[in-house]
Amino acid sequence: xxxxxxxxxxxxxxxxxxxxxxxxxxxxxxxxxxxxxxxxxxxxxxxxxxxxxxxxxxxxxxxxxxxxxxxxxxxxxxxxxxxxxxxxxxxxxxxxxxxxxxxxxxxxxxxxxxxxxxxxxxxxxxxxxxxxxxxxxxxxxxxxxxxxxxxxxxxxxxxxxxxxxxxxxxxxxxxxxxxxxxxxxxxxxxxxxxxxxxxxxxxxxxxxxxxxxxxxxxxxxxxxxxxxxxxxxxxxxxxxxxxxxxxxxxxxxxxxxxxxxxxxxxxxxxxxxxxxxxxxxxxxxxxxxxxxxxxxxxxxxxxxxxxxxxxxxxxxxxxxxxxxxxxxxxxxxxxxxxxxxxxxxxxxxxxxxxxxxxxxxxxxxxxxxxxxxxxxxxxxxxxxxxxxx
Amino acid sequence: xxxxxxxxxxxxxxxxxxxxxxxxxxxxxxxxxxxxxxxxxxxxxxxxxxxxxxxxxxxxxxxxxxxxxxxxxxxxxxxxxxxxxxxxxxxxxxxxxxxxxxxxxxxxxxxxxxxxxxxxxxxxxxxxxxxxxxxxxxxxxxxxxxxxxxxxxxxxxxxxxxxxxxxxxxxxxxxxxxxxxxxxxxxxxxxxxxxxxxxxxxxxxxxxxxxxxxxxxxxxxxxxxxxxxxxxxxxxxxxxxxxxxxxxxxxxxxxxxxxxxxxxxxxxxxxxxxxxxxxxxxxxxxxxxxxxxxxxxxxxxxxxxxxxxxxxxxxxxxxxxxxxxxxxxxxxxxxxxxxxxxxxxxxxxxxxxxxxxxxxx
Numbered sequence: 001x002x003x004x005x006x007x008x009x010x011x012x013x014x015x016x017x018x019x020x021x022x023x024x025x026x027x028x029x030x031x032x033x034x035x036x037x038x039x040x041x042x043x044x045x046x047x048x049x050x051x052x053x054x055x056x057x058x059x060x061x062x063x064x065x066x067x068x069x070x071x072x073x074x075x076x077x078x079x080x081x082x083x084x085x086x087x088x089x090x091x092x093x094x095x096x097x098x099x100x101x102x103x104x105x106x107x108x109x110x111x112x113x114x115x116x117x118x119x120x121x122x123x124x125x126x127x128x129x130x131x132x133x134x135x136x137x138x139x140x141x142x143x144x145x146x147x148x149x150x151x152x153x154x155x156x157x158x159x160x161x162x163x164x165x166x167x168x169x170x171x172x173x174x175x176x177x178x179x180x181x182x183x184x185x186x187x188x189x190x191x192x193x194x195x196x197x198x199x200x201x202x203x204x205x206x207x208x209x210x211x212x213x214x215x216x217x218x219x220x221x222x223x224x225x226x227x228x229x230x231x232x233x234x235x236x237x238x239x240x241x242x243x244x245x246x247x248x249x250x251x252x253x254x255x256x257x258x259x260x261x262x263x264x265x266x267x268x269x270x271x272x273x274x275x276x277x278x279x280x281x282x283x284x285x286x287x288x289x290x291x292x293x294x295x296x297x298x299x300x301x302x303x304x305x306x307x308x309x310x311x312x313x314x315x316x317x318x319x320x321x322x323x324x325x326x327x328x329x330x331x332x333x334x335x336x337x338x339x340x341x342x343x344x345x346x347x348x349x350x351x352x353x354x355x356x357x358x359x360x361x362x363x364x365x366x367x368x369x370x371x372x373x374x375x376x377x378x379x380x381x382x383x384x385x386x387x388x389x
Numbered sequence: 390x391x392x393x394x395x396x397x398x399x400x401x402x403x404x405x406x407x408x409x410x411x412x413x414x415x416x417x418x419x420x421x422x423x424x425x426x427x428x429x430x431x432x433x434x435x436x437x438x439x440x441x442x443x444x445x446x447x448x449x450x451x452x453x454x455x456x457x458x459x460x461x462x463x464x465x466x467x468x469x470x471x472x473x474x475x476x477x478x479x480x481x482x483x484x485x486x487x488x489x490x491x492x493x494x495x496x497x498x499x500x501x502x503x504x505x506x507x508x509x510x511x512x513x514x515x516x517x518x519x520x521x522x523x524x525x526x527x528x529x530x531x532x533x534x535x536x537x538x539x540x541x542x543x544x545x546x547x548x549x550x551x552x553x554x555x556x557x558x559x560x561x562x563x564x565x566x567x568x569x570x571x572x573x574x575x576x577x578x579x580x581x582x583x584x585x586x587x588x589x590x591x592x593x594x595x596x597x598x599x600x601x602x603x604x605x606x607x608x609x610x611x612x613x614x615x616x617x618x619x620x621x622x623x624x625x626x627x628x629x630x631x632x633x634x635x636x637x638x639x640x641x642x643x644x645x646x647x648x649x650x651x652x653x654x655x656x657x658x659x660x661x662x663x664x665x666x667x668x669x670x671x672x673x674x675x676x677x678x679x680x681x682x683x684x685x686x687x688x689x690x691x692x693x694x695x696x697x698x699x700x701x702x703x704x705x706x707x708x709x710x711x712x713x714x715x716x717x718x719x720x721x722x723x724x725x726x727x728x729x730x731x732x733x734x735x736x737x738x739x740x741x742x743x744x745x746x747x748x749x750x
Contacts, residue, residue, distance in 0.1 A: 311506055314458050318417070335461075384505035 002321045002366040006206070006298055006359030007155055007183060012249070013208040013360070019252040020210065023245035030242040031233050040244045047244075047251035054254035055181075055202060055217060056191035063216045063234045064247055068182040068203035070227070071216035072102035074238065075178040075199045076149060077109070078224025080116055083146035083176075085225070090146040092117045094137055096161070097342040098127050098154050102201075103180055104338070107149070120342075121150070126291040127159040127343045135169060142173035152181040152200075153188065156326040156339045156355060157290030158299025160188065167196040176222065182206055182214070186257025186264065187296050198222045202254075204246070208360060209253030213246035260360075268358045269297035271367055275356060276300050278371045284378040289340065289353070298358035301326060303345065307352040307381040315377040316354075321369050326355030390414045390509040392554065395421060395495060396449060396457070398442030400569045400576045401514030401557055403449035407572055408556040409512045410453050417508070418450035418457040421499065423466040424587065445576050452573055460502075462494055469493040471587055475600050478624040481653035482726025485541065485695065486585055488740075492544040492677075500552055510552045517542050518558030519550055522736075524680045526550040529735040533561045540695050543730035543740030544677040594625040594633075606656025608634055611649045611665055623651050626658050629666055629722020636660070647722065667719035670749045671702070673712045673729050673741025682707050683731065683738050690732040691716065693723055693743065699732060712741050715749070 003011070028040035045059070052059040065071040076093070083090045095107045097120040110116035122133045129150055138145055148170050153160045163179055170177045176198035184190055186207040192200055199222060203214035216238075218224070223237065230239030257264075279286050285305040304312060309325035316323050326337060340350035356370065392414045394406035410416040420443050443459060450457035470490050477484035500511050516531035517539040525547055531537040545553065557565055569577035588596045601624055608618040618636050620626070625633065630648045640646050646660040671691070683689055683704045690699040691714055702714040714729070723746045731738040 310458065310460070311502070314417070314456075315506060317456065380506050384502045 002369045004356045004358060004362065004366055004370065005322050005324050006362070007296075007326075007355065007357035008324055009205045009211065010208050010359045011361055012205075012210060013253065013256055015256055016208055016210065016249045016252040020245050020249040023248040026244070028244075030244050031231065044242055044244050044247050047247045050251035051202075051215060051247075051254050054190075054251075054258040055185070055200070056193050056195075057217050058193075058220065060220055060235075061192070061217050063218055063238050064242065064250075065214050065216055065234075065238055066212055066240070067205075067214040068100075068180065068201050069102040070238075071201040071203070071214050072100065072180055073106045074216050074224055074227050075201060076103055076106035076147070077114075077227055078237070079147050079176060079178060079199060079222070080110055081114070081225040082223060084114075087146075089144055091115060092119060092141070092145045093147055093149075094119050094121055094134065094145060095149040096121045096123060096129050096151065098123050098129075098156075098339040099149065099151055100155055100180055100182070103149050103151070116146070117144075121148075123342050125343055127154050127157045127289070127339060128291055128294070129161050129166065131162060131165055131169070134166065138169065138173060138175070142175070145170075145173065145175045147176055147178060149178040149180070152179050152184045152190070153296050154290065154339060155183050156337055156353075157301045157343070158183075158295035158357075159291040160294045160296070163195065163197075171196060183296060185254060186261055187298065188265075189261065192217050199224075204250035204253050207253050207257040210246050210249040213243060213250045215250075264360065265297040268360075268362060271362055271364065272298055272300050272356075272358050274364070275358070275367045275370060278367065279374060282371065282375055284375055285382070286374075286378075289343070289345075296357075298362070300356040300358070302354055302356075303340070303349050304352045304354060304378050304381065305349065306385065307378060308384065309351055309353045311381040311384050312352070312354050312377055315380055316370075316373060319369075319373040319377065321366075321373055323370075324355045324357070325353050391507060392416045392510050392512050393499075393503040393508045394418050394455070394512045395499065395514075396446035397421075397514070397582075398445035398449075398576065398579075399514065399582060400566060400574065400579050401516070403446070403453070403514070403574050403576050404565050404569050404572070405512050405514040405554075405556040406449070406455065407453045407568075407574070409554060410455055416453070416455045416512070418446065418453070418455050419499075419503075420446040420457070420459045421466075421494070422459050422461045422463055423470075423494075424463055445579065449574050449576055452575075460499070462498060465498055466490070466494055466587075474585075474587075475597065477726050478597055479601055479653070480726075481623055481651040483627045483724035484726045485728050486587070487695070488541045488544060488728050491541055496542075496545055496549045496553060500549060504552065510554050512554035512556060514557055515542055515555050516557050516560075516562075517555045518735075519553060519555055522680075526680075528679055528737040529558070530732070530737075531555075531558045536562045538695075539732075539737050540692055540697075540728070540730050543679075543728065543737050545679065546677055547680060550679065594622075597624045598622055604656055606658060608636060608658050608660060610640075611659035611661035617660065620658055623653055623656050623658055626651055628724035634658075634660055651724075663721065666722045668721075668723050668746040668748050669716045669719050670705075671714045671716065671720070671723065671729055671746045672744045673714065674710060674744040675742045676710050676712055676739055677741075678709075678739040679737050682709070683712075683733075689714070689738060690734075691729050692732065693720060693727050693729050702731075711744075712739075719748070720746075 028036035030041040030044045048059045093116040111118035178199040180201045182203045200217040205211040286302040289301045336347040336350040396402045396418045515538045516536040518529040604622040626648045649661045649665040650659045691702045692699045701717040705713040727743045730740045
């Protein structure tokens with residue numbers, strides 16, 4: 001079995017499992033005032049400090065959520081609504097055209113239902129944000145921009161975004177910037193304080209932690225309007241019982257991922273480079289997508305001409321290699337990726353996408369398996385052609 | 390063998406997949422997504438392409454222990470089945486979309502793709518039997534006459550039948566449900582699907598009106614030529630239909646009036662006594678022959694609707710594409726566009742689309 005879909009979710013590490021196993025045995029609601037509550041609270045706050053240390057922010061800036069999607073929703077909806085409340089003329093919402101659906105669909109929803117003026121920032125052929133376009137968009141009327149959201153790195157094609165430039169540009173006009181950093185923890189150094197971001201989304205399960213927990217890192221003076229209403233457990237911004245064992249797991253994952261970042265990146269980027277070189281050398285009609293060098297260390301994304309991604313996926317799966325088409329998939333129904341379309345690919349080419357994402361447990365044996373399997377898989381998938389001929 | 394099992398989310402296809410897996414084949418479950426917007430099709434237990442059906446199919450695959458995937462055929466289904474359905478009605482004919490789906494989607498697009506991807510056969514939960522005879526593979530009626538689906542599979546030709554498995558052909562529906570229950574398949578008690586999967590509420594006339602618009606025309610007495618009333622679209626009618634003409638004036642003899650024919654070019658719908666509906670000569674076109682052509686003079690059985698009875702008929706003339714049949718007893722209410730499937734005993738000879746029919750005594 002060769003698991004090459006770490007960008008979808010990563011295997012939990014032993015330290016995470018052990019920490020959570022111990023935490024599950026602790027009784028107490030972190031919001032209770034008695035000693036049991038205090039015991040649980042202490043574990044949460046220690047974990048908050050560990051997460052803060054891992055991403056370079058103050059512990060008070062960490063607002064735990066149920067994961068990346070909730071954090072993105074809170075950032076897009078909550079920050080736009082807050083801006084509207086304070087500055088009614090700030091109604092433009094600028095998001096990159098290659099955002100995860102958690103950002104894109106939140107933004108679309110705000111445009112459809114709340115009057116946000118949504119503009120998508122175009123990307124180049126590598127999926128990298130076009131700064132010239134963003135600059136022109138802002139300069140058209142800087143005082144009307146409520147929020148900019150640009151992901152740290154793209155989840156499908158792996159390209160790193162010019163976030164420092166985005167923040168520097170936005171800062172000239174006092175525009176807050178949110179970034180979805182779900183894919184980058186443990187993959188690139190993240191320093192929230194140095195980044196100048198107003199808000200940043202992180203998630204535990206992409207770097208060895210459990211599913212169902214993430215955080216919106218928020219500068220202390222940034223207070224989005226809540227999306228979930230209730231007990232106000234997290235800074236009165238996020239309600240819901242604080243899931244202590246998940247938070248403990250997230251902290252253990254972030255600590256481990258950041259501690260091993262350099263060695264991990266060196267190892268998997270070398271494996272990935274090997275994978276890319278050998279796949280291209282097969283000459284099976286593969287084209288590497290995303291930026292050739294400035295990309296996530298574990299990401300290799302290709303399109304295979306004349307093939308349907310879901311056919312490739314199924315045949316790879318049957319051969320024991322687990323990969324992804326890299327596209328959104330609600331009912332299990334594959335569609336051409338909005339990311340690839342935004343990069344200028346035609347729909348037919350985009351439908352031939354396959355994403356290999358390497359992680360902590362990846363080895364050369366995984367790469368060998370891919371390279372061994374691909375020629376026959378591509379040949380068969382190409383023969384099957386496109387499903388909607 | 391490597392077998393692709395089409396899994397609709399219903400009990401039949403789940404048991405079919407389980408039986409093939411038990412027989413030692415390497416089975417992959419495949420749900421066909423046929424709607425661009427899964428929620429827009431019939432939801433719940435009755436359709437074949439809702440999100441709930443997709444989940445039911447996945448859970449069945451889990452229990453059987455086979456891999457499971459979803460293929461998106463929405464675009465092809467829209468083009469080849471849904472649009473064809475609308476166009477046929479617009480032309481005054483009465484199509485069978487299930488048959489078209491089998492012809493163009495399940496045993497064409499899906500089968501082609503499966504074979505190219507390295508599968509040896511496609512299995513479905515249809516009730517029909519495939520037997521090897523002297524001239525090759527034969528399709529026969531299912532053992533359970535109340536569930537027999539050889540009619541909607543009548544368009545399958547040799548190469549398709551050779552690659553098709555129908556593991557339920559020898560079973561009674563009751564047995565299939567009991568087996569599903571024994572196997573722990575949660576779909577064991579799921580109701581059967583009946584109506585057209587892409588018409589959510591079963592209101593075919595309303596659904597067609599949304600797509601074709603109102604097309605007023607006259608309702609004409611087929612005997613006297615008198616204009617009896619007006620209708621909002623000829624596509625709302627099918628030959629043999631009794632209700633829904635909205636006529637308040639009874640026929641002179643007090644007999645109920647039926648739609649006897651439809652003239653799309655003039656949008657005229659003719660009504661008359663049921664005796665006008667009786668036909669005994671059928672002209673069929675677009676033939677699919679399972680093995681070979683029947684011979685002129687041969688007596689065959691013919692069935693003209695999915696759950697209709699078979700009547701005896703003599704082949705008057707036949708070639709690769711067309712056939713003319715003279716039935717030994719009249720068939721009441723045959724619309725152009727319906728499929729006529731011919732049988733010899735329980736064996737399917739072939740299927741044609743009804744081009745026209747008449748009374749010839």
